[in-house]
Amino acid sequence: VGSLGRPRRAAPTVITAMPNPKRSLVIAILVLLLGSSVASAQEREKAIELLQSLATQLGTLQSPENRARIGANIADSLWPHDEKRARALFISIEEDINWGLRVRENKSARHDNSPIVFMKLRLDTVERIAKRDAELALDFLRATVPTYEKRYEIARERDFEVKLASQIAASNPDLALKIGRESLKSGISDELLHLLKRLHKNHREHGVTLYKETIQKLRDSNFSIYRTQVDFTRSLADFLQPPAADEAAFRDLLNMLVTAATANGCGKPNMIDEAEYFCDQVRDLLPGMQKIAPLQAAQLKHLAVEGKTQSWRTTNSRYDEMRRVLEMGDIDEMLEFARQFPEFTSTIYWRATIQARDSGDLERARKIANDASNPELKKQLLSLLKDSEEPDAVTDEQLAKIQIELNKITDVDDRIRHLAQAANRIGAKSRAAALKLLDQASGMLESEKPGKDQVLAQLALSLLYCVEKSDRGLALMEASLPKLNELIDAAAKLDGFDTHYMRDGEWNMSKDGTLGEILTFLSLNAAPYAWCDFDRAVSLAGQFERNEIRIMAQVKLAQSILAGPPRRFRL
Numbered sequence: 001v002g003s004l005g006r007p008r009r010a011a012p013t014v015i016t017a018m019p020n021p022k023r024s025l026v027i028a029i030l031v032l033l034l035g036s037s038v039a040s041a042q043e044r045e046k047a048i049e050l051l052q053s054l055a056t057q058l059g060t061l062q063s064p065e066n067r068a069r070i071g072a073n074i075a076d077s078l079w080p081h082d083e084k085r086a087r088a089l090f091i092s093i094e095e096d097i098n099w100g101l102r103v104r105e106n107k108s109a110r111h112d113n114s115p116i117v118f119m120k121l122r123l124d125t126v127e128r129i130a131k132r133d134a135e136l137a138l139d140f141l142r143a144t145v146p147t148y149e150k151r152y153e154i155a156r157e158r159d160f161e162v163k164l165a166s167q168i169a170a171s172n173p174d175l176a177l178k179i180g181r182e183s184l185k186s187g188i189s190d191e192l193l194h195l196l197k198r199l200h201k202n203h204r205e206h207g208v209t210l211y212k213e214t215i216q217k218l219r220d221s222n223f224s225i226y227r228t229q230v231d232f233t234r235s236l237a238d239f240l241q242p243p244a245a246d247e248a249a250f251r252d253l254l255n256m257l258v259t260a261a262t263a264n265g266c267g268k269p270n271m272i273d274e275a276e277y278f279c280d281q282v283r284d285l286l287p288g289m290q291k292i293a294p295l296q297a298a299q300l301k302h303l304a305v306e307g308k309t310q311s312w313r314t315t316n317s318r319y320d321e322m323r324r325v326l327e328m329g330d331i332d333e334m335l336e337f338a339r340q341f342p343e344f345t346s347t348i349y350w351r352a353t354i355q356a357r358d359s360g361d362l363e364r365a366r367k368i369a370n371d372a373s374n375p376e377l378k379k380q381l382l383s384l385l386k387d388s389e390e391p392d393a394v395t396d397e398q399l400a401k402i403q404i405e406l407n408k409i410t411d412v413d414d415r416i417r418h419l420a421q422a423a424n425r426i427g428a429k430s431r432a433a434a435l436k437l438l439d440q441a442s443g444m445l446e447s448e449k450p451g452k453d454q455v456l457a458q459l460a461l462s463l464l465y466c467v468e469k470s471d472r473g474l475a476l477m478e479a480s481l482p483k484l485n486e487l488i489d490a491a492a493k494l495d496g497f498d499t500h501y502m503r504d505g506e507w508n509m510s511k512d513g514t515l516g517e518i519l520t521f522l523s524l525n526a527a528p529y530a531w532c533d534f535d536r537a538v539s540l541a542g543q544f545e546r547n548e549i550r551i552m553a554q555v556k557l558a559q560s561i562l563a564g565p566p567r568r569f570r571l
Contacts, residue, residue, distance in 0.1 A: 043534050047561035048081050050538065054551055054558075055089060063506035064096035065117060066548045070555055071096075072125045077559045079132050087136065090129055094143050097122045101146040114503065115146075117510075126164060134168035134175050158183050162191035169198035173206040180210045184217050188232050193239060194324070200244050201333075208246045215253050223260050224275040233257065234281040234314070237288065239321055241340070247292075254289050257282055258296040266303060279303070284314040318344070326351050335368070346377055353381050360567065394430040402437070412448050416441045416457050420464055428568055431468050438465055442476070452514055455483060459518065466528035467568065474536050477529065478543075484518070485545045491515050492546075506548045519549065526556035527566035534561060 055074050061067045075089035100118030122144050130137035141164060148154050165179035176199060183189045192214065199207030214236070221229045237257065242250050266279035286304055289297035322344050325337045331352050338348035349372050356365035362385065369381035402422045409415045419441035427434035442461050448454040458480050465473030488507070495502040499513030511520035529537040534557065541553035560566070 043561050046534060047558040048078070050554060050558045051078050052082065052085070054555055055085065057551055061506065061548055061551070063504040063508075063548065064099045065114070065121065065503060065508065066506050066552075068093040068096040068100070068118075068121055068125070069509060070548075070552055072121075072128055073552075073555050073559065076128045076132075077555075077562050081562075086132075090125070090136065090140060093125065094140060097125070097144045101144065117503075117508075119146075123160065126160075127167065130164055130167045134164075134172040137164060137168070138175065138179070155187065155189075158186060159189050159191045162189040162195050166191060166195045166198045169195060169206075170202040173199060173203035177206045177210055181213065184213060188214075188217065188221075188229055190228075190232070193232065193235050196236070196240055197244075197333075200240065208249065211240070211246060212249050212252075215249060215256065218253075219256055221260075223278040224264055227277055230278045230281055231313075231317070234285060235317055235321070237285050238314070238317070239340075241288065242292070244336075251293050254285075254293045255296055257285065258289070258293070258299055261300055261303075266300065268302065280311050281313065284311050322347065329355065331355060331364070331368075345372070345374065349377060349381065353384065357385060358567075394426045394433045398426070399433060412444055413453050413457065416444050416448070416461070419444075420460055424464055424467070424568070427464075427468055434468050435465075435470060435472075438468070438470075438472075442472070455480065455487075455518065459522065463525055463528055466532035469532055471533070473532055474529065474540060478540055481540065481543050485543075487515055488544075488546060488549070507546055509548075509552060523552065523556050526553070527560035527563070530557040530560035531565055 051074050055071075055078070058067050058071050058074075061070070071089050071093045075086040075093075078089070079086040097118055100114050101122070102115075122141075126137050126141045129140055138161070141160060145157060146153075148157065161179050162183050165176040165183075169176040176195065180192065180195050180199075183192065196207055196211055196214065199210060201207075218229065218233055221233070223230050223233070233253075237250075237253055240250075261279060261282045264275035264278060266275065266282055282300065283303040286297060286300060289300070318341060322337060322341070325333050326348075334348050334352045334355075338345045338352075349368060353365050353368045356362075356368060365385055366382070369378060369385060372378040372381060402419075406415060406418055409418055419437045423434040423437035423441070426437075438461060441457075445454065445458055445461070448457055458476055462473045462476035462480065465471075465476065467473075491499075491501045491513070492507070499516070501507060501510075501513060501515065507519075509519075510516050526537075529540075537557050538554055541557060542550055544550040544553055
């Protein structure tokens with residue numbers, strides 16, 4: 001201290017005492033946590049600097065697809081740290097998206113699926129932007145509209161906008177309502193129901209407003225001609241009911257259906273032939289009508305045919321809606337769907353429990369399991385959670401059991417897989433035991449027949465070593481890179497003989513073919529490599545000989561650091 005020009009203080013009197021083991025342990029833990037937080041902050045700064053550097057290298061890519069794909073990845077991760085640059089990146093890739101959406105004039109490109117690839121890339125980019133800025137996302141969507149010639153293509157574009165409105169409904173309800181209203185002017189969108197449900201959940205006033213305007217729009221429908229409007233109206237009455245929906249508006253919807261059913265003579269000898277489809281849908285809604293609006297439903301009691309089951313159209317519609325709810329991943333929405341349609345309880349509760357468990361919320365997972373009304377389902381879910389919980393310690397008996405099971409396996413690939421799964425399972429409780437199992441598995445690599453299985457096994461083990469923060473993982477990856485580069489080079493030269501790996505002169509980043517699967521696997525699992533040793537992992541990624549693969553690999557490593565420490569795998 002004196003060397004910095006500050007006065008020295010008298011040394012305090014030191015009272016010696018026996019060390020307190022508990023205190024020492026607490027201090028050690030605090031030192032480790034402090035060191036970890038500092039290291040994490042340093043890695044984050046490195047990741048941000050790397051992304052900024054990679055952003056300047058986008059111009060070295062000759063493929064518009066790769067420029068757009070990698071640019072969107074960089075912009076998404078840079079947004080919280082450099083919003084101005086991220087915005088500019090998102091806007092800059094509009095031109096590349098538009099280029100890819102154009103129909104190729106070259107007749108030899110008739111098998112080229114670039115327009116499909118670019119359409120997905122376009123919508124994925126819109127979804128990324130929507131999480132940051134709803135208005136910018138809408139501007140991007142409208143700035144990249146292809147030249148449509150057919151009516152169904154125009155309707156599909158309207159669906160894209162309404163789907164965006166659903167995504168931003170929670171954060172920007174005014175814009176979501178505006179998009180919904182604009183879509184109503186040109187007809188009923190297939191995505192409108194989802195928007196209505198989102199608005200009702202997050203901003204009920206906006207949802208009720210759009211709900212009433214939708215019903216008003218449906219009054220002009222000719223249900224005997226337009227089946228898409230019949231399907232939408234049936235789904236609206238089926239999936240958005242009180243108390244979620246406004247009760248007065250819902251009654252208005254049912255009254256409208258009763259009036260239309262009566263006018264089309266549903267169930268009577270004078271029923272219009274073209275109205276049979278509509279009348280069949282109304283019949284499935286009759287039980288709900290009788291509960292909500294018994295007086296109006298009484299006019300259609302003749303539709304209730306004894307012994308006639310629910311139509312396959314309604315059944316399929318409910319299955320489709322269940323799949324959409326599961327895909328959205330909102331646990332509250334899943335459970336609400338199960339409450340409304342008990343026939344899907346088992347599927348919904350199973351998925352919701354697993355999702356809560358995998359997100360680390362074991363408390364909620366147990367609550368969902370305990371809330372299951374079916375005793376057998378409840379028992380199975382609780383058993384699933386019990387199996388998912390790691391034991392307090394790894395016992396010698398458990399390790400011996402792993403070896404006993406291993407001795408029953410003869411195939412080398414299966415033996416490696418068995419040890420890898422066991423290592424991953426016990427790693428959270430005993431890193432030393434996990435590493436021993438991984439060492440045992442890696443010793444079998446030489447016995448593996450050279451080829452795809454050996455490469456995949458080596459990469460899988462390298463990943464699991466990195467999960468345990470072992471340098472052996474990066475060493476295995478380093479040993480794999482020359483082979484990967486050799487295979488990539490060969491695949492590029494043989495492009496089109498088996499799989500199309502290349503597009504516009506560069507690797508197309510798809511998961512098609514064996515090498516596509518391998519590179520996609522590494523891309524999706526970049527986090528353990530990044531968190532094992534970021535500098536070394538970035539350096540290893542720099543050894544990919546193809547520029548586009550090298551840039552994407554380094555982007556994924558940087559993104560992994562900014563996303564935070566990864567959770568352990570469930571193999």
